[in-house]
Amino acid sequence: MIEITLKDxxxxxxxxxxxxxxxxxxxxxxxxxxALAGEVDGEVKDLNTPINKDCQLNLLTFDSEGGKHTYWHTxxxxxxxxVKRLFPNVKLAIGPxxxxxxxxxxxxxxxxxxxxxxxxxxxxxxxxxxxLPIERFILSREEALKLMKDEPYKIExxxxxxxxxxxxxxxxxxxxxxxxxxxxxxxxxxKAVKLVQQAGAYWRGNENNKMLQRIYGIxxxxxxxxxEYLKMIEEAExxxxxxxGKELGLFSFDEEVGPGLVLWHPKGARVRMxxxxxxxxxxxxxxxxxVYTPHIGRGKLWETSGHLGFYxxxxxxxxxxxxxxxxxxxxxxxxxxxIYNSRLHSYRDLPLRWAELGTVYRYEKxxxxxxxxxxxxxxxxxxxxxxxxxxxxxxxxxxxxxxxYMLNSFGFENYKIYLSTKPKEKYVGxxxxxxxxxxxxxxxxxxxGLECDIDEGGGAFYGPKIDIKIKDALNREWQCSTIQFDFNxxxxxxxxxxxxxxxxxxxxxxxxxxxGSIERFFGVLLEHYAGAFPVWLAPVQAxxxxxxxxxHEYANQIAEKLRLHDVYVEVDTRNEKIGYKIRExxxxxxxxxxxxxxxxxxxxxxxxxxxxxxxIGSMPVDEFVxxxxxxxxxxxx
RNA sequence: GCUGGUGUAGCACAGUCGGUAGUGCAGCUGAUUCGUAAUCAGCAGGUCGUGCGUUCGAGUCGCAUCACCAGCUCCA
Numbered sequence: 155m156i157e158i159t160l161k162d163x164x165x166x167x168x169x170x171x172x173x174x175x176x177x178x179x180x181x182x183x184x185x186x187x188x189a190l191a192g193e194v195d196g197e198v199k200d201l202n203t204p205i206n207k208d209c210q211l212n213l214l215t216f217d218s219e220g221g222k223h224t225y226w227h228t229x230x231x232x233x234x235x236x237v238k239r240l241f242p243n244v245k246l247a248i249g250p251x252x253x254x255x256x257x258x259x260x261x262x263x264x265x266x267x268x269x270x271x272x273x274x275x276x277x278x279x280x281x282x283x284x285x286l287p288i289e290r291f292i293l294s295r296e297e298a299l300k301l302m303k304d305e306p307y308k309i310e311x312x313x314x315x316x317x318x319x320x321x322x323x324x325x326x327x328x329x330x331x332x333x334x335x336x337x338x339x340x341x342x343x344x345k346a347v348k349l350v351q352q353a354g355a356y357w358r359g360n361e362n363n364k365m366l367q368r369i370y371g372i373x374x375x376x377x378x379x380x381x382e383y384l385k386m387i388e389e390a391e392x393x394x395x396x397x398x399g400k401e402l403g404l405f406s407f408d409e410e411v412g413p414g415l416v417l418w419h420p421k422g423a424r425v426r427m428x429x430x431x432x433x434x435x436x437x438x439x440x441x442x443x444x445v446y447t448p449h450i451g452r453g454k455l456w457e458t459s460g461h462l463g464f465y466x467x468x469x470x471x472x473x474x475x476x477x478x479x480x481x482x483x484x485x486x487x488x489x490x491x492x493i494y495n496s497r498l499h500s501y502r503d504l505p506l507r508w509a510e511l512g513t514v515y516r517y518e519k520x521x522x523x524x525x526x527x528x529x530x531x532x533x534x535x536x537x538x539x540x541x542x543x544x545x546x547x548x549x550x551x552x553x554x555x556x557x558x559y560m561l562n563s564f565g566f567e568n569y570k571i572y573l574s575t576k577p578k579e580k581y582v583g584x585x586x587x588x589x590x591x592x593x594x595x596x597x598x599x600x601x602x603g604l605e606c607d608i609d610e611g612g613g614a615f616y617g618p619k620i621d622i623k624i625k626d627a628l629n630r631e632w633q634c635s636t637i638q639f640d641f642n643x644x645x646x647x648x649x650x651x652x653x654x655x656x657x658x659x660x661x662x663x664x665x666x667x668x669x670g671s672i673e674r675f676f677g678v679l680l681e682h683y684a685g686a687f688p689v690w691l692a693p694v695q696a697x698x699x700x701x702x703x704x705x706h707e708y709a710n711q712i713a714e715k716l717r718l719h720d721v722y723v724e725v726d727t728r729n730e731k732i733g734y735k736i737r738e739x740x741x742x743x744x745x746x747x748x749x750x751x752x753x754x755x756x757x758x759x760x761x762x763x764x765x766x767x768x769x770i771g772s773m774p775v776d777e778f779v780x781x782x783x784x785x786x787x788x789x790x791x
Numbered sequence: 792g793c794u795g796g797u798g799u800a801g802c803a804c805a806g807u808c809g810g811u812a813g814u815g816c817a818g819c820u821g822a823u824u825c826g827u828a829a830u831c832a833g834c835a836g837g838u839c840g841u842g843c844g845u846u847c848g849a850g851u852c853g854c855a856u857c858a859c860c861a862g863c864u865c866c867a
Contacts, residue, residue, distance in 0.1 A: 257862095265795060353862030354794025361864045365794060368862070396860095400802080409840075409858050468866090514867090519792050520858095522865065534867070621867095633867065670867045702824055729824080737828035751826055761826080769827060 157208045168205070175201040175339065178213050188215040188375075190343070191224040191336050198224065200290060200336045216375050226251035228288065228338040229278075229347060229373040230258045235329035236277035237369075240270075246331065247307040247357060247366050254383075255372030259355055261307065265367050271349045274369070278347055285342030286327040290335060293321050298332065307357070308332045346380035347373040395677040396525040398685040402743065404693070405526065414523045414530030416673055421693035424722060426672060428691050429679075430511060432563070433535055433669070440556050442507040442537060447489030449513060453479035458646055459488040464615075468516050486512035487640070487665060490538040491647045499651040504661060505545050509537035511672065526677030527632065533672040539664040542651070546590070546662045550598040550637070553666050554620070557635050558602070560668045561624060564679060565688065565791055568625035571599055574612035581615050583641030591639040591662070592618045616642035626682045634670030634678065639663070686743040686765060690786045696746040698725045698760075699735045705750045712748065712760060712775055719783050740765065746782060 155167045158177060168177060174192035178185050178201070192199050193212040198220040205211070214221035230249035237244055237260055249258030260266075266274075293301060295312065298321045302308040311332060315321060324333045326341055338344070349371040357363040374380045391397065399405045404422030411417065418426060434444065453472060456462045461469065465484060472479035483489070490508050499506075513533045522528055541549050561569060573595055576588045595618060599606045606620070613619055617639030623631040640663045643649075650658040669675040679691075689695055696716060700709040709725045716723040724744075726735050732749065739747045749761040754772060761772040773781075784790075 268796075351861055352795060355863045356793080359864070361793070365863075367794075370862075407859090413858070516866090519865065521792060521794095521863085523859090528866070532867070636867070667867065674867060699827085701826055704824090731824095731830065732826055734829055735827090740828055747827085749827065753826085763827060 156205060158205065159208075159210045161212045170206055171204040173202045173204050174199060174211065174213070177205070177211065181213075185213060185215075189213045190215060190221040190338060193220055198336050201339050203336075223251040224336050224338060225344065225375070226256040226373060227333075227336075228341070229344050229371065230256035231288075231324065231326065231329070231331055231333070231337065232278050232281050232341055232344060232347075233274065233349070233369060233371060234258045234260075234331060235281055235326060236274050238329060240273060240277055245307055246305055248311075249331075255350065255370060257355075257368050257370045259357070259366040259368045261357075261364065261366050265354070266352045266369060268352070271352060271369065275347065275349050278349075281327070281341050282344050282347070283342070284327065285340050287340045288324055288326045288337045290337070291323055291325065293323060295321060298323070301330070302332060305332075343375075344373050345375050346377040347371060348380060348384075393681050393684040394525075395527070395680040398680050399526070399677075401741075402685055402693075404680070412530070413520065414518060414528070416526060416529055416531065422676070424693040425687065425691050426676060429564075429669070429672065429676070433511070433560070436556075436560065436563075437509045437537070440507075440552075442509040445490065445493060445508045445510050447486060447493075447510060447512060448483075449515075450480045450482050451488065453481060455488050455492075456481050459485075459491075459643055460646055461485065461488075468518070470515050470517050482515040483512075484514050484516045486510055486514065486534065486536045487538060487643060488647070490536075491643060491649065491663075494540060494649060495647060499540075499661075501542055501651055501653050501659075504651060505539055505541035505549055507537060507539050509535070512536045526673045526680075529671075529673050532674070534667050535669045535672060535675075537666050539666065540649070540651075540661045541664070542653075542659070543590070543662060546664075547594040547597065549662075549664065550594045551601055553637055553664070554598045554602055557622065557637070557666070557668045558604075561622070561635065563789060564675075564691075565682065566624045566626075570623050570625070570631060571604055571606035572609050572612075572621045572623070573599065573606045574609040574614075574619050574621065576613055576618060577611050577615060581613075582645070583617065587641055588618060591641075595620050595637070595639075614638060616640050624678065626678055632674065632678045634675055635666075635668050636670065637664065637666045640665055686745075688785075688789065688791045689745045689782060690789045692743075692745050693722060694724055694742065694744045695722045695786070696724075696748060696782060697739050697742075697744045698723065698748045698750060699732060699739070700725070700727065701732055701749065701751040703727075703729075705752075705755060708755045709748075709750045712750070715775065715779060716782070719779055721779075721782055721786070736763065746778075748778070 156170050158166050158168060160166065166180070175186060175189065178189045189201060191201060191214045192203065193214055194203070194205065195209050198214065214224065216222055216225060227250065230251065234246055234249055241262060243262070245261035247259035247261060249256065298312050299309060301323070302312065312321060322334060323330055324335060324337050349369055351370050353368050353370065354365045355368040356365055372383065374383065399422070402421065403419050404425065405419055406417050407413070407415065408417060437444065453462065461484060469484050470482045472481055490510070493508065494506070511533050513531060515531045518528060518530050523530070539549055539553065575592055599620065619636060619638035621633055622635035623633045625631055644660050644663045649661055649663065651661050653659045698709045698713055700706050706727050713723045713725050736747060743765060745765045747763045749763060754760055759772045759774050760778050762778060763769050
């Protein structure tokens with residue numbers, strides 16, 4: 155007999171060799187029906203795995219990560235089986251479960267068409283109906299290679315398995331695949347399936363390898379869950395910043411202007427100005443100086459900085475000026491360094507904190523451009539800190555705290571921090587610098603009571619860094635903030651300061667961007683609020699809606715008053731019914747609407763309707779003015 | 792850059808077998824004077840992304856090219 159400890163801590167005894175499924179059945183029929191896999195001492199296993207020793211058992215349903223993954227992994231096998239049936243010549247690569255669903259990569263001469271996907275989906279439904287049992291078996295290395303002799307990718311995978319690895323296969327009907335598992339007991343357990351899209355993907359994610367054809371799909375135990383999922387996708391599309399940007403008239407792109415180059419419309423520019431004004435004000439409060447630098451620079455500069463050596467493919471090509479090469483700047487740092495080097499610095503000057511909303515241009519590959527989130531011309535909220543070694547830890551803490559303050563000010567409370575350490579091979583600077591800098595970064599994070607994931611070897615060749623990815627309302631991560639050491643440029647540009655003992659010393663240089671780029675940050679912000687900006691950021695903060703023509707004058711007086719308080723206000727004097735006007739305000743996501751009629755005119759009030767809460771009654775004009783001014787001042791959400 | 796898809800009025804879309812382009816919203820004009828998510832009527836708006844080709848004839852078929860979309864690689 156063996157003793158099984160269940161999730162709730164209870165213990166049960168079973169005969170040795172009892173399968174996980176049987177154990178589930180002994181607990182309840184319902185659980186056995188819902189169970190997809192079992193977690194045995196932390197390892198996810200097939201339901202029909204026999205248990206031979208005392209263990210901790212957790213039964214996994216579709217609600218759990220492991221259960222979902224098992225379910226999707228099996229669906230990917232069903233898809234591969236369908237593809238093999240329909241296209242016998244395809245070679246199989248890999249087919250894992252992913253965060254939302256699964257994919258399988260195939261090597262096939264002719265890429266799949268959307269019609270192919272439909273046919274494959276139909277074939278999958280047949281396989282599900284056939285309810286084929288899924289069996290696991292183990293082979294020796296030779297046997298495995300023999301079985302997979304026509305599958306070159308599988309052979310590559312087998313050959314790379316460690317010496318002592320168990321080489322397992324899963325078989326369902328006429329289909330067998332090399333696979334570590336786990337899987338569902340039979341194909342019939344998969345219910346609602348949808349193949350989402352087809353795409354090219356390089357073998358092993360390396361662009362020098364052959365491009366394979368990947369099919370993405372998703373599946374659920376219930377048709378209603380699939381519908382729900384598709385509906386959620388639709389909701390996400392509704393708050394897509396590209397769509398909102400167009401609907402709300404915030405920004406656009408123009409084919410003639412060029413790809414990845416943003417045109418900020420007046421309303422978008424208003425929001426941007428609020429962001430930038432706040433940014434400037436806070437930087438000054440935090441001991442920064444603001445600088446401005448040119449958009450282009452001589453080739454020599456970029457040679458010294460190393461950009462032409464390391465970064466040339468990402469730069470716009472040179473322009474010829476009087477026979478000399480000039481380049482649009484991909485980064486601001488060489489200019490800030492040039493300011494530093496314009497005179498001799500004493501240790502008494504340090505730390506120097508120079509910030510710039512610097513617009514840079516980078517030649518991004520055409521396929522990677524994405525709305526505002528990936529563009530070719532963007533404005534970094536850049537700054538460079540120059541400090542003496544003993545000032546460095548305090549500077550890091552200071553900048554980290556400032557960074558989190560900025561993110562919080564814009565309503566982002568969920569973020570993830572990544573610390574990237576020294577690369578194994580290519581790096582500049584000596585070990586002790588790397589160590590001191592990396593420790594300072596880590597200690598700053600800990601000192602702020604935060605946690606970070608360590609990306610071992612993920613630092614740039616020129617220094618370690620902290621990246622902060624903010625999570626938007628849909629829980630997607632976007633990298634915005636970054637704090638990076640630079641051991642490269644101070645050397646190349648020979649930065650020095652005069653130390654107390656009169657010797658020349660090399661300062662530490664830290665690059666940092668808090669919002670990242672204004673474009674990306676704006677895009678994320680737009681999606682985060684689904685276009686409904688809090689009052690302080692809204693491009694139109696209030697719209698006045700007179701009911702009749704006779705109220706226009708009073709409406710304009712109120713508008714004038716609000717404008718004097720720096721409030722963006724509009725008056726809708728069109729000859730339309732009030733319901734029509736209100737509907738439009740709601741769609742324009744303006745936070746306040748002020749309905750003005752005879753009543754309000756007589757009593758000197760406004761009838762306030764909020765975007766969020768609807769009609770909130772009437773109040774004296776001055777009361778509304780102080781209310782909205784206060785909300786703007788406090789960044790109320 | 793790579794794989795696939797898309798491109799028709801300001802926006803969202805329809806356009807069959809190749810026969811010279813339509814709907815809704817927005818816009819403009821007029822009527823309506825109205826209290827919390829769409830008042831009615833009329834008008835105007837298009838070299839069908841661009842170029843070349845096939846054809847008596849191309850939005851529709853072919854090739855090229857540009858842009859966008861999804862994914863891969865890369866990245867703030």
